[in-house]
Amino acid sequence: MTLSLGLIYAVGVAYLAILFGIAFVADRSSRVGRLAASPWVFSLSLGVYATSWTFYGNIGFLAEQGYLYLTIYLGVTLAFAATPWLLRPLLRLTREHQLTSLADLFAFRYRSRLTGPVVALFMLAGVLPYIALQIKAVTESAAVLTAETPPHLLALAFSVTIAAFAILFGARHIAPREKHAGLVLAIAFESLIKLIAILGIAGVALFAVFGGPAGLNEWLDANPGATEALYAPVREGGWFAMMVLAFAAAFLLPRQFHMLFTENIDPRALNRAAWAFPAFLLLLNLPMPVLYWAGEAAGLAIDPNYYAIGIAGWLDSATLALLVFIGGVSAASAMMIVTTLALAHMGTNYLTPIGRLQEDDAPGSNLYRRLLWARRTWVVLIIGLGYAFYGVLQVVEGLAELGLISFAAVAQLLPGLAGLLFWNRATRFGFLAGLGAGILGWMFTLVLPLLDTAGILPGLPDPRNWLQAGHLDPWTFALTLSLGVNALLFVAVSLLTRPNPEEREAGRACCPGDATAGTAGGLPLAGDVGEMETALAATLGPGPAHHEVQRALDELGLPRHTRSRSDLRRLRERIERNLSGLLGPVLARMIVDQHLRLDAAGRHTLGESLRRVEEQLETRALPLSGLAAELDALRRFHRQILHELPLGVASLTASGEITGWNQALGQLTGIPPDTATGQPLDSLPRPWRGLLTAFIESPDRQWYKLHLELEDGGRRLNLHKSDLLDSEGRREGRIILIEDVTDRAQLEAEIAHSDRLASIGRFAAGVAHEIGNPLTGIASLAQTLPLEDDPDEIRAIADDVLAQTRRINDIVQSLITFAHAEEPAGSRFEDLDPAELIHEAIRLTRLAGRKDLHFVTSGLDAPGLQVRGARGPLLQVFINLLTNAEQASPEGATVRVGAERRDGRVRVVVEDEGTGIEPDSLDRLFEPFFTTKPTGQGTGLGLPVAYSIVQDHGGTLTASNRPEGGARFLLTLPGGDPS
Known part of the structure; x- marks a missing residue:
């Protein structure tokens, strides 16, 4: 069976036209477009990962590496199993700071003019083999169907067609921030076609061949x-390198990054994709x-890469062959379109003069038009x-080899x-040095x-032989050397x-535990929105400047007539983030710093600004009336409450500047x-x-009874x-409350001491009884001692007396140890063996307690307890x-x-076989003086004292x-050093 070129x-172009039609309708119809926000559609769109290599x-x-092919999936x-710690933080970061490419991401974190261009150039060079793979796969699959070698004209025609559709898909208009x-x-649809095609041909092969x-x-x-050949490569190793390569490719390939983060419409869809996409x-x-x-059984005399198409030809089914070919074209075209759009954004922002935006641009120059044509050119x-x-x-020959080279990049x-x-200690110098070495490797x-294989530079020796690493497979060697x-x-x-x-600011924004970067200090010099728009127009042009300012106002919900300097500061930050999505974070920061300057070159901190406003309101007789007067009265009322609180209160900005410090805190600290x-x-x-800095940096939200x-x-x-x-859920500051509980802690210590004395009283009678038995034994032995003449017998009696004396000493020592126990306030923490305690x-409880009870212990001999x-x-x-x-x-x-x-913690469980605790009493069990015992049989202090001590220990x-009665x-305590 042969088909004409x-x-x-024509079939390939028609299929691409269908994809474009889907995209066109979705962009024009909001009802259809809403489907793109579906978690299922989003998960399928990530199927752009499955290129012609997968198909x-x-x-x-598989023919060469056996079951190692599964490592690309595993x-x-x-990577997707690490969504909470890896993909979700990246999504938050890219959405919050409008980072639309890998170059944007790294340029935002490692603030250098070199970072973006280096990443963009390397991604371009690293992905070119993958683009060549798609062209190679489509042309060679056509060769199998036509039984002739397709000319370069077919590859050229396919490339030109893909370029045209890539422009139609993502470069018709300039809107990089919009999804x-x-x-x-369209990409979700093509993923579905790929799945149908591959499952269809596999099902047909299973029943038609076998x-x-x-x-x-x-x-x-x-x-x-046939089976042993697939297992053999797995036993030879190399799987770890393949896993690492696939792990990185899952979210760092430009097309994956683009679909995962840039085109993510609903962040919640990532939760579904975390398992749906691997499935x-x-x-x-x-x-x-x-x-x-099936290809081996059918005796196909073609490259195993194209067994799917070969089986269709073996069955002499033109329909099945076209279905498989469409699946391959779908896989290749989706990869090339999305990758090209992602790389075009990086190339426009970092590798072309479009970013210079000179001041002498013609008045009619349009930034958006220049960006659009730059994207199309790229x-x-x-x-x-x-x-x-x-x-x-x-x-x-190998398609997989080209793909793995891009994965390694x-x-x-x-x-x-x-x-x-x-x-957040990482620096731009470290990143550039490491990446440069990795590129060379x-x-x-x-x-x-x-x-060398391609014959372009023939005769090059194998690098593994240079470094005497011939025992390693090429991919393990390459990954170990370059990445190491x-x-x-x-x-x-x-x-x-x-x-x-700037790097420290970006580090706080990127690292988990700090949801927002410290914002630039100071307030804008511009007095209103119009001044900011005019300043931006010098670089962006009047039209784009107006559009960007109005967009930022709409997103913040601010009126255009606002003159509030805090509103203008927020507007400045929003404009910078929006420009970051358009031009990249480096150029956006340069434009904003140049045209939307801060007062005193940004030296006035937010805390100083707030203090200045407070001083003006307190010292100047401002003619306030109506609503303004009522708001000022409310401000004074709340401020008075804050300053009169018996608790110390401090408020801080995100960067650690103090904006509030009430009277109680002033008295406590002397500041x-x-x-x-x-x-x-x-x-x-x-x-x-040191105290407040350590508390701010600590993950704990409370510290109890800290001794200072x-x-x-x-x-x-x-x-x-x-x-x-x-209003957007970003942290812009912190409140710290400091409570002086010295008197209360002393009272609790006294109560604990009283409870200990009461326990000592209960133990005293038990001690007297326990001592009585060994004393009786000693008296009997003393009476027989004068009657003995045998030295050995006298020595045995003396040993018995000493044993009974040690028994008495142990009983008395236990009581003395408990009686002289240190108070919690002055106790020194150390590593202790809970089994010994x-x-x-148990021994002390038995002294004054009942003798009919059985105490059973378990787990006390576990190592490291x-x-x-x-x-x-x-x-x-x-x-x-x-x-x-x-x-x-x-x-x-x-x-028990x-x-x-x-x-890292030790859990101790104490269980009894009594009647249990009434449900109404469970919530009050640890309240002081609350007891379920009859009057005169309990003070209600034992459990509250225990609860307080446990809290002191964290x-x-x-x-x-x-359930059984x-x-x-349940007691949990911080674990000590298990060694």
């Missing part, structure tokens, strides 16, 4: 080498062994370069991405051997250099409010500077903090819990005590009822 080309090359990769699955619902819907699953099993039994890839990958075995240029690369690499961004998300280990040197230089140079203020307000937090005197040494003595403080959020508590705390107070906690269990237990009952270490104490107390 004309028919194949064709996967079978060839690496993606691993292309039509593009998302007669069904049973026939396939019979063929495999008759050809055991889609699984469906695409599972049929590959069936297609490979679309044509990128596809032209891909076609040229295809022309020089036709001799390369984007993997060089992994160290920089890790620093971007998790290390990538070229040395992968590109040069490829050029990259990461090493990135870390080393970052540690040797210091980030500048007057006028002195503290407007100052950075790190300018406070000791110990407040001051000149007038030690104080016990409770600290609380809360975030101040703007629990056994000591250490707690961090003070011995005396914790011993009191265990005694109180055991005493409570003893009093609730019936005759002959068992009290278990312990385990989990997630632990928790909860009570519940066991009785009460359960």
Whole structure:
């Protein structure tokens, strides 16, 4: 069966026209466009990952590498499994700061004029082999269908067609910040076509070649080498390198980044895609062994890459062959269109003079028009370069090899991405040094051997032989060398250099735990919106300046007539972010800093500005009336409440500048409010500077009973903090509450001491009884001692006397230890063995308690079971819990005590077999003086004291009822050093 080239080309163009029609309707119809926001559609749109490599090359990769082909799917699955820690933070960052490409992302974090161009150039060079792969796959699949070698004219025609459709899809108008619902819907549709085509041909092959699953099993039994050949490469290694390459490609390939973040319409869709997209890839990958075995069984004398089309030809089905060809064209065209659009944005912003925006541009010059034509030019240029690369690499046989080279290129961004998300100490010098070394390693280990294979630079020796690494497969060698040197230089140079203020600001914006970057200090010099628009028009032109200012006003909900300097500051920040989506973050920052300057070159902080406003309102007799007077009265009322609160209150900006400091905090710290307000937090005197800085940087929202040494003595403080959020949920400041609980802590210590004395009283009678038995034994032995003449017998009696004496000493020592236990306020925390404390508590409880109870322990001998705390107070906690269990237990009952270490903390459970706790009493069980015992049988202090001590240790104490009856107390404490 053969088909004409004309028919194949016509079918391909018709299919692309259908895709464009879907996109066109979605862009014009809001009802259809809303489908693009569906999580299912978004998940399918990520199927742009599955290119002609997946459609064709996967079978060839399977023929060479066996089941290692699955690593390309498993690496993606691993990346999407890390959505909460990887993809979602990246989505937040790109949406909040309008970062529409990889170059934008890294240029925003590593603030340098070189960062964006270097990333853009490297991505262009790294993706060219992948674009060439798509052209190669389409032309070679056409060759299989037509039984002739297609001329370069077919490859050229396909490239020109794709360039035209790429312009229609994403370069008809300039709107990089807006989502292309039509593009998302079209790519989702082509993913569905790919899936139908690959599953369809696999199903036909299964039944037409083998007669069904049973026939396939019979063929495999008759050809055991077919299965063994697929397992052999897995045992030889290389899977880890493939997994890492696929992991990086899952979100760092330009097309994946574009669909995941730039075209993400609804951020919530990422939750569905986290599992739906890997499931889609699984469906695409599972049929590959069936297609490979079918091609082998049919005896196809063609490249295994094209077994899918070959099977259709073997069946002499033109319809099936065209379906497979359309699937391949769909995979190749989607990749080329989306990749070209992503690279065109990077090329326009970072590799062309469009970004210079000179002041002497003609008055009629239109920024948007220039950007639009620059995008179109880059679309044509990128596809032209891909076609040229295809022309020089036709001799390369493996499609997978070209794809993996691109995967290895984007993997060089992994160290920089890790620093971007998790290390705000990383610097632009470290990033550029590491990436530069990674690029050289990538070229040395992968590109040069490829050029050698293609005959462009023949005779080059294998780099593995140079470095005596011939035992490694090429991909493991390339990844280890390039990525290892990259990461090493990135870390080393970052540690040797210091980030500048802009990098520190970007680091706070990127790293988890700080949702927003510190904003530029000061207020705009412009007095109103019109002045800001006029200033921007000098660079952007009047039309674009008006559009950008009005867009920012609409997004913030601000009126055009506003003259509020705080509103103008917010407007300035929004304009910068919007321009970032249009021109990139570096150029956007340059334009805003040049034309929308801040007062005193940005030296006035927000705290100083607020203080200045407060001083003007307090000292000047402003003629306020009506609503303004009422608002001022309300402001004064709230301000008076804040300053008269008995709690210390401090308010700070996101960058750590103090904007509020009430009277109570002034009295506690000795720092007057006028002195503290407007100052950075790190300018406070000791110990407040260190205390508040450590608390701000801590992930904890509360610190309880912190001991602080001051000149007038030690104080016990409770600290609380809360975030101040703007209308968009971004943090713009913090509130800190400081409560002096020194007197209350002393009272609680006295109550705990009283409870201890009461316990000592209960133990005294038990001690007397316990001592009586060994004393009787000693007296009997003393009476027999004068009657003995045998030295050995005398020595044995003496040993017995000593044993009974040690028994008495142990009993008395236990009571003395408990009686002299340190108070919680002065206790020294250390690593303790909870097993020792629990056994000591059981012994003391038995002294004054009932003898009919059984104490059963479990888990106390587990290795590494250490707690961090003070011995005396914790011993009191265990005694109180055991005493409570003893009093609730019936005759002959068992009290169980278990312990385990989990997630760095130690959990201790105390269970009794009593009647349990009334539901109404559970919520009040730890209130002082609340008791369920009859009058005169309980003080109601035991459990509250235990609860207070546990809180001091940073632990928790909860009570519940066991399903089988009785009460359960669960105690958790911070774990100590397990070694």
